[in-house]
Amino acid sequence: MEHLISISEYLSSEELQRIKEFSKDKETPFILISKKKIEEKYDQLTANLPFAKIYYAMKANPAEEVIRLLHKKGSNFDVATIYEMEQLLRMGISPDKMSYGNTIKKEKDIKKAYEYGVRLFVTDSLSDLKKLATNAPGSKVFFRILCESNGADWPLSRKFGAHPGQIYSLIVEAKKLGLIPYGLSFHVGSQQRDIGEWDHAIAQCKYLFDDVRHYEGIELKMINLGGGLPAKYLKPTRSIEEYSAIITRYLHEHFGDKLPEILIEPGRYIAGDAGVVVAEIVLISKKSESSQYEWVYLDIGKFGGLIETLDEAIKYPIYPENGYNGNGKKEVILAGPTCDSMDILYEHFKYELPKDIKEGDRIYILTTGAYTYTYCSVEFNGIPPVKVYIID
Numbered sequence: 001m002e003h004l005i006s007i008s009e010y011l012s013s014e015e016l017q018r019i020k021e022f023s024k025d026k027e028t029p030f031i032l033i034s035k036k037k038i039e040e041k042y043d044q045l046t047a048n049l050p051f052a053k054i055y056y057a058m059k060a061n062p063a064e065e066v067i068r069l070l071h072k073k074g075s076n077f078d079v080a081t082i083y084e085m086e087q088l089l090r091m092g093i094s095p096d097k098m099s100y101g102n103t104i105k106k107e108k109d110i111k112k113a114y115e116y117g118v119r120l121f122v123t124d125s126l127s128d129l130k131k132l133a134t135n136a137p138g139s140k141v142f143f144r145i146l147c148e149s150n151g152a153d154w155p156l157s158r159k160f161g162a163h164p165g166q167i168y169s170l171i172v173e174a175k176k177l178g179l180i181p182y183g184l185s186f187h188v189g190s191q192q193r194d195i196g197e198w199d200h201a202i203a204q205c206k207y208l209f210d211d212v213r214h215y216e217g218i219e220l221k222m223i224n225l226g227g228g229l230p231a232k233y234l235k236p237t238r239s240i241e242e243y244s245a246i247i248t249r250y251l252h253e254h255f256g257d258k259l260p261e262i263l264i265e266p267g268r269y270i271a272g273d274a275g276v277v278v279a280e281i282v283l284i285s286k287k288s289e290s291s292q293y294e295w296v297y298l299d300i301g302k303f304g305g306l307i308e309t310l311d312e313a314i315k316y317p318i319y320p321e322n323g324y325n326g327n328g329k330k331e332v333i334l335a336g337p338t339c340d341s342m343d344i345l346y347e348h349f350k351y352e353l354p355k356d357i358k359e360g361d362r363i364y365i366l367t368t369g370a371y372t373y374t375y376c377s378v379e380f381n382g383i384p385p386v387k388v389y390i391i392d
């Protein structure tokens with residue numbers, strides 16, 4: 001695998017210049033989010049999957065500017081909590097643009113969501129279904145199928161979804177309880193590199209569509225393809241054009257010409273590429289005279305929002321602000337600034353930095369627009385939450 005990135009694959013020289021210019025007088029660390037990038041990603045997705053209704057998974061990046069932009073472009077929103085819902089409502093976004101996409105809900109939150117006007121809910125259990133029937137009567141419900149998440153950098157397996165047999169019973173029960181059994185959903189795992197995972201999930205949907213129609217006379221109408229579309233991290237994935245073409249082919253292979261209503265819930269794909277962390281090297285040290293690797297400590301780490309480096313799962317592209325010069329490179333261990341020994345970013349996987357890099361130099365951590373600043377600790381070691389700047 002490449003330890004060095006070719007920056008032009010991630011940022012144009014104008015973009016790079018712009019980041020440098022913007023950062024000059026700002027104190028690190030901070031995250032810079034580009035609205036233009038978000039818009040580009042959204043447009044690419046609608047161009048490639050024109051039949052899919054987009055429900056942006058707002059947990060990926062809930063910044064108001066980002067939400068406002070996506071709302072203006074016609075996006076719907078997948079919300080996980082009543083708090084996300086209330087943020088959207090405050091921003092004037094109508095409840096019919098929202099789907100309550102968390103299978104884990106308090107009864108009082110379901111009631112509130114219903115009072116706010118939300119009528120589309122996910123479920124994967126009998127207990128939750130009963131709460132929905134009582135507190136959100138007559139609503140549309142979709143059922144989440146369990147996925148294995150093989151091939152995903154950030155799997156979501158086990159915790160969400162139920163086996164098809166269980167889903168079948170829930171569909172039947174939903175109708176009895178006066179809800180509208182509307183469709184099926186799944187999540188193949190975040191940053192899913194194996195497009196074949198969608199094939200498997202769509203096949204299960206088809207099987208359930210047919211079975212409940214045949215045996216129960218229930219017509220399901222919708223498939224929610226979930227998240228999983230990739231952002232551009234260190235290791236390349238296939239392009240969005242390829243993902244879209246292959247997923248579209250799977251849909252037609254299983255459902256023929258006439259597709260059900262298709263929803264998709266991109267999070268990482270929309271927001272990931274739009275962010276850059278600007279950080280500073282605090283300390284460079286060696287553990288002994290003969291240690292092979294230096295430790296490079298940055299002013300941001302796991303508690304500053306880079307928690308997806310857990311198990312080194314997400315490998316962000318990393319680039320020194322001043323680029324790579326002709327003076328050689330060295331492999332290093334990268335760690336954060338806090339007094340917790342788990343605050344190491346990359347120890348096994350070695351990133352390369354210029355040989356003459358020094359304390360005070362700046363590092364760009366690319367593709368940090370999704371699942372970063374909201375994960376930041378509040379005041380661990382007294383460090384304030386990472387600053388976020390949103391630029392056009």
Ligand SMILES: *Cc1c(COP(=O)(O)O)cnc(C)c1O
Pocket residue numbers: 057059060078101102187189190191226227228229265266267268269
């Ligand atoms: C987090 C989440 C998503 C977004 O997943 P990505 O892989 O970031 O696109 C979509 N749907 C649901 C239900 C989620 O919880």
